[in-house]
Amino acid sequence: xxxxxxxxxxxxxxxxxxxxxxxxxxxxxxxxxxxxxxxxxxxxxxxxxxxxxxxxxxxxxxxxxxxxxxxxxxxxxxxxxxxxx
Numbered sequence: 001x002x003x004x005x006x007x008x009x010x011x012x013x014x015x016x017x018x019x020x021x022x023x024x025x026x027x028x029x030x031x032x033x034x035x036x037x038x039x040x041x042x043x044x045x046x047x048x049x050x051x052x053x054x055x056x057x058x059x060x061x062x063x064x065x066x067x068x069x070x071x072x073x074x075x076x077x078x079x080x081x082x083x084x085x
Contacts, residue, residue, distance in 0.1 A: 024084070031079040035072050040064045 043049065043060045050056075067073065 024080075027083055028076065028080050031076040031083070032068075032072065034079060035076040036064065036068055038075060039067050039073065 040060060043064055048056065048059060048063070
């Protein structure tokens with residue numbers, strides 16, 4: 001049985017990441033793809049989807065495409081940086 005004074009702080013825990021530094025473009029592309037899916041999920045659960053009637057999916061696709069074309073929400077950048085650490 002371990003006592004509280006026998007436990008090491010969490011800073012001693014290391015996590016290996018399955019990230020290939022030689023393939024930064026692949027990491028970036030996957031992060032952008034995730035961001036695109038995430039943006040669409042957010043839009044599909046919004047009031048836009050409920051109020052759009054039969055054209056909701058078209059409006060969601062157009063808005064998601066415009067967000068992606070404008071550089072996204074910045075989530076892909078954050079994910080890419082976190083995975084490259």
